[in-house]
Amino acid sequence: xxxxxxxxxxxxxxxxxxxxxxxxxxxxxxxxxxxxxxxxxxxxxxxxxxxxxxxxxxxxxxxxxxxxxxxxxxxxxxxxxxxxxxxxxxxxxxxxxxxxxxxxxxxxxxxxxxxxxxxxxxxxxxxxxxxxxxxxxxxxxxxxxxxxxxxxxxxxxxxxxxxxxxxxxxxxxxxxxxxxxxxxxxxxxxxxxxxxxxxxxxxxxxxxxxxxxxxxxxxxxxxxxxxxxxxxxxxxxxxxxxxxxxxxxxxxxxxxxxxxxxxxxxxxxxxxxxxxxxxxxxxxxxxxxxxxxxxxxxxxxxxxxxxxxxxxxxxxxxxxxxxxxxxxxxxxxxxxxxxxxxxxxxxxx
Amino acid sequence: xxxxxxxxxxxxxxxxxxxxxxxxxxxxxxxxxxxxxxxxxxxxxxxxxxxxxxxxxxxxxxxxxxxxxxxxxxxxxxxxxxxxxxxxxxxxxxxxxxxxxxxxxxxxxxxxxxxxxxxxxxxxxxxxxxxxxxxxxxxxxxxxxxxxxxxxxxxxxxxxxxxxxxxxxxxxxxxxxxxxxxxxxxxxxxxxxxxxxxxxxxxxxxxxxxxxxxxxxx
Numbered sequence: 286x287x288x289x290x291x292x293x294x295x296x297x298x299x300x301x302x303x304x305x306x307x308x309x310x311x312x313x314x315x316x317x318x319x320x321x322x323x324x325x326x327x328x329x330x331x332x333x334x335x336x337x338x339x340x341x342x343x344x345x346x347x348x349x350x351x352x353x354x355x356x357x358x359x360x361x362x363x364x365x366x367x368x369x370x371x372x373x374x375x376x377x378x379x380x381x382x383x384x385x386x387x388x389x390x391x392x393x394x395x396x397x398x399x400x401x402x403x404x405x406x407x408x409x410x411x412x413x414x415x416x417x418x419x420x421x422x423x424x425x426x427x428x429x430x431x432x433x434x435x436x437x438x439x440x441x442x443x444x445x446x447x448x449x450x451x452x453x454x455x456x457x458x459x460x461x462x463x464x465x466x467x468x469x470x471x472x473x474x475x476x477x478x479x480x481x482x483x484x485x486x487x488x489x490x491x492x493x494x495x496x497x498x499x500x501x502x503x504x505x506x507x508x509x510x511x512x513x514x515x516x517x518x519x520x521x522x523x524x525x526x527x528x529x530x531x532x533x534x535x536x537x538x539x540x541x542x543x544x545x546x547x548x549x550x551x552x553x554x555x556x557x558x559x560x561x562x563x564x565x566x567x568x569x570x571x572x573x574x575x576x577x578x579x580x581x582x583x584x585x586x587x588x589x590x591x592x593x594x595x596x597x598x599x600x601x602x603x604x605x606x607x608x609x610x611x612x613x614x615x616x617x618x619x620x621x622x623x624x625x626x627x628x629x630x631x632x633x634x
Numbered sequence: 635x636x637x638x639x640x641x642x643x644x645x646x647x648x649x650x651x652x653x654x655x656x657x658x659x660x661x662x663x664x665x666x667x668x669x670x671x672x673x674x675x676x677x678x679x680x681x682x683x684x685x686x687x688x689x690x691x692x693x694x695x696x697x698x699x700x701x702x703x704x705x706x707x708x709x710x711x712x713x714x715x716x717x718x719x720x721x722x723x724x725x726x727x728x729x730x731x732x733x734x735x736x737x738x739x740x741x742x743x744x745x746x747x748x749x750x751x752x753x754x755x756x757x758x759x760x761x762x763x764x765x766x767x768x769x770x771x772x773x774x775x776x777x778x779x780x781x782x783x784x785x786x787x788x789x790x791x792x793x794x795x796x797x798x799x800x801x802x803x804x805x806x807x808x809x810x811x812x813x814x815x816x817x818x819x820x821x822x823x824x825x826x827x828x829x830x831x832x833x834x835x836x837x838x839x840x841x842x843x844x845x846x847x848x849x850x851x852x
Contacts, residue, residue: 375752378775
């Protein structure tokens with residue numbers, strides 16, 4: 286639905302490449318997250334999708350149409366098909382909730398009746414029916430973002446762009462807004478591109494994710510695979526923050542990175558689906574007469590699937606430990622690496 | 635105060651109101667579009683055009699730098715062309731308007747600059763044309779600031795209109811100068827000043843009320 290081809294944006298001042306040869310493809314109907322630290326170029330990237338920012342070179346295809354080739358008027362027409370919401374909502378303070386949502390339709394020249402017919406269901410979808418005559422200043426942050434979402438959907442776009450849409454909201458409101466976005470994605474089959482620096486956003490609603498750093502996309506994957514098997518250092522960091530992995534304080538004094546005689550391995554097991562890893566561990570324990578000490582464990586919901594993170598210390602005879610590790614690594618689940626990831630992160634003596 | 639003095643005062647008040655309101659209307663009608671032009675042609679705004687911005691900006695600055703008393707005399711040919719005469723209350727409306735237009739333009743420009751850039755961006759993302767952005771977003775969002783600016787302009791025009799006596803415009807200021815100052819009539823002087831103060835207070839109060847009524851930003 287959205288395709289960026291060799292997209293580059295250089296700002297005149299300084300000649301720094303805010304976006305550097307980015308290729309990105311967002312399939313129809315998916316929720317796609319682009320995550321990165323501030324200054325990575327992700328805001329510029331999303332602003333290039335509806336050409337609020339004109340790329341220096343490269344192509345932007347939305348619904349098969351190359352936006353970079355369009356004239357002013359055709360571009361305005363194409364933008365009716367691309368809704369956008371912002372971190373600071375950008376609602377018109379002089380208009381009521383109803384009139385804010387009606388704005389895109391007014392701009393497109395819709396009649397009063399058409400506007401009425403389109404706005405009312407959107408207010409209901411976003412839970413704003415009771416607030417229809419309020420002014421933005423009377424609303425909470427979450428309500429303002431709901432108005433912005435309703436407004437972005439008013440022209441029945443196929444694509445919704447979210448530029449840090451939850452970054453100004455508290456965690457509870459963020460969750461509610463994300464649930465609404467997921468709901469909209471399902472009901473209206475709308476393709477959503479989300480820019481964020483919050484891993485929680487990716488974790489809760491994205492189907493696919495890309496990591497951006499210094500203007501480049503450095504890693505891209507399905508969201509479960511991304512959590513199971515992050516490849517770059519930055520991706521690993523993001524995943525660790527999302528699973529709330531804590532430093533291993535209690536074993537820190539005994540911890541070492543390299544193996545040595547008599548040292549026991551500390552293993553991180555990452556898995557999709559509950560109950561996948563527990564039988565593996567008990568079987569290994571029985572078969573090789575080893576003990577597993579659980580150092581940390583957490584179950585997180587990633588894109589509506591349960592994902593577990595387990596940190597264990599394996600104890601026993603050196604040979605038995607090695608066999609247990611082999612067993613965990615060699616298990617059918619671990620082998621295809623789609624559901625269980627086994628990683629030795631260090632040793633304790 | 636004698637009945638004569640009262641009728642003088644009433645007539646002068648009427649002349650002042652006539653001059654202030656007429657030149658106010660003319661200067662808003664021409665000054666606000668000029669202010670919009672100054673805003674949209676600025677660097678980074680929706681119709682960025684450095685040349686237009688510089689030329690219009692220079693004209694506006696020039697208009698604002700000419701002392702009103704000199705402007706009044708200097709544009710007599712224009713006044714005559716537009717009103718058929720160069721003296722009288724109606725004739726005074728022309729220089730008053732000419733002086734107020736650049737003032738209004740700058741005030742409108744600064745009111746528009748107060749509108750958050752994100753709103754313009756949001757409108758652009760919805761496919762709004764520059765004209766739609768001006769009429770549907772910028773002007774409605776700047777309404778509070780524009781009303782404030784209009785109040786300031788009207789009060790300033792009350793002050794300027796006092797000088798209109800120089801071309802026979804009449805009004806309260808002229809009454810104060812001719813009777814109060816030149817004829818040492820303390821009572822009329824005091825009465826004129828009192829009415830002027832009351833007029834300015836009234837304008838400011840009405841302006842503030844309107845601004846509050848239309849300002850929905852908090």
